[in-house]
Amino acid sequence: MGKKNPDTEAPIDELVDYLQARLETILANWRLACEADATMSSKSSFSREEFNDQVPLLITLLFLRLRNEPLKLDPATVASEHGLHRWQSGYSLPELISEMEHLFKTILDEVEAFETSSGKLGTKSLLFVQQQVFRMYGEANRGSLLYYHQLLQNDAAERARSLQFALDQLHQLGEKRGEHLRQSSHDLRTSFSIMTVASQLLEYPKTEKERTDLMDMLNRNLSSIREMLLQLTDYAKIEAGQDVLDIQRFDVAKLVKETLETAQPLAKHNKLVLQGDGPEKLEVTGDRVKVQRILINLLYNALKYTRDGSVYVTWTLENQLRWSLSIQDTGPGFTANSPAALLAEQLKPNVLTSASHQEPHLMEELPPGKAEKEKSKESEGLGLFIVKKLCELMKASMDIESQPGKGTLVRIRFMMKPE
Incomplete structure (x- = not known):
């Protein structure tokens, strides 16, 4: 100094x-x-x-x-x-x-x-x-x-x-999308093969019970084929950029109830409780068909992968600007490293820490012998990818909360009057 x-x-x-x-x-x-x-x-x-x-x-x-x-x-x-x-x-x-x-x-x-x-x-x-x-x-x-x-x-x-982590996730998600298509093609071929064999056996039924079992087999595979074709059609439209909005006034409550009624036979077949809760009437402005496609994709996933328990669908008015649609199940949740888990990690709500500080638990390798088992669930990721793209088109937000063994909650927030 x-x-x-x-x-x-x-x-x-x-x-x-x-x-x-x-x-x-x-x-x-x-x-x-x-x-x-x-x-x-x-x-x-x-x-x-x-x-x-x-x-x-x-x-x-x-x-x-x-x-x-x-x-x-x-x-x-x-x-x-x-x-x-x-x-x-x-x-x-x-x-x-x-x-x-x-x-x-x-x-x-x-x-x-x-x-x-x-x-x-x-x-x-x-x-x-x-x-x-x-x-x-x-x-x-x-x-x-x-x-x-x-x-x-x-x-x-x-x-x-954070950017590298996001790029790694997108790269894995891109690879999984290719796996979705390959798996869907394989499932379609398998279903058609089963239907062909079942239809041939119908010509020589020994008992009425055998005939009933064969018809049940045909119906299950027809339903599965229908869902896969709808998903692939949606996927093709989205990838080609051909989806456009058809804005109109409609009652969400009526739409959801009709869809739930259609899905009840599948729920009963899987021994699940399918329940809907919401106001008796909820008038909104939006694309009715795309809202239904979102609901069907989410509902199909929930019913398909929930082995026991319940599937709950809720619709409600959040405020004067938005209404929400939620599908919650008691299923197995998303397994680590699955495409659905990668998508859920990107859409996880209210994340306060940066990506580089998060535990990358969804990116971990599957335990030996478990990878093959998870292949049967590949179409779940395709359905969520379609829902995500439809939400982007409609400027709706999508949150996913899932824990292995504790079920999954998917929440979609739609605008009351799209811009």
Whole structure:
């Protein structure tokens, strides 16, 4: 620290008293200089305390230095807190540099005004004051700018990791989509083969029970083929960009009840409880056919993969702008690394941590011997992919919550009046 002598001590003490009395003016002039700077984005929305942040404390440390008193705080540490505040407030690095320049120029202007009016400092005292001001300026820059720069680097690395994680997920999802199509083609061929054999056996039934069993086999496979063809047709339309909205007024409650009635035979066959709950009437504006396609895809998945328990469908008016449709089941949930799980991870609601800090539990390898078993569930991911694309077309939001062994909840929020 620079040394004062008795000849300079008294006028410097007078200067510090003057600057302390002018502290509010210094801060106000500093803000005006920042707002007048065309290279800075004006932070006029800041309150006085938000704008000043750690600067009054930095100036107080400068006063202690000028009086040759010990500092209880490190100026660089105080300045780093200021840099953190500015980073969180959206400042750019050039703005922070300009802000520091304006601050210490304002202080030097006040020193010059004191010397002009009093003439007490003299050359030695003025040199000492300037040395301390520039020393504090250097420490403030190192503290605020270096910490700010470190935050930028950390943020860039975080974004890079998040982007890589998202790209990895999209890559796996793309691979799974190809598997969906191959599996669907295989299922279609298998179903047609079963139907061919069953129809041939119908020509030679031994008993009425055998005939009934064969007809039941045909009906099950016809239903399965119908669902697969509908999914593949939807998928082809979406991929070709041929889906357009047909906006009309309709009653959601009536639509859902009719769809549930149609699905009841499948629910009874699987020994499941299928229940719908919602207002008796809910008039909305939207694409009735696409809402039904979304419901059928989700309902088909829930009924197909829930082995025991229930499937619940709920429709409700959330507010004047949105209504929601929810399908919840007591099924097995999504298995790690399945395409449905990858999609659910992307649509998980209210995620507060960044992707790079999340546990990538849905990306883990399946235990040995389990992968083959999961192939039978590939069409579930295709149905969810179709629903996701239809939601994007209708500007609806889609949330998925699922835990292995605890079931799945899919919630779709539609606009009451699409734009």
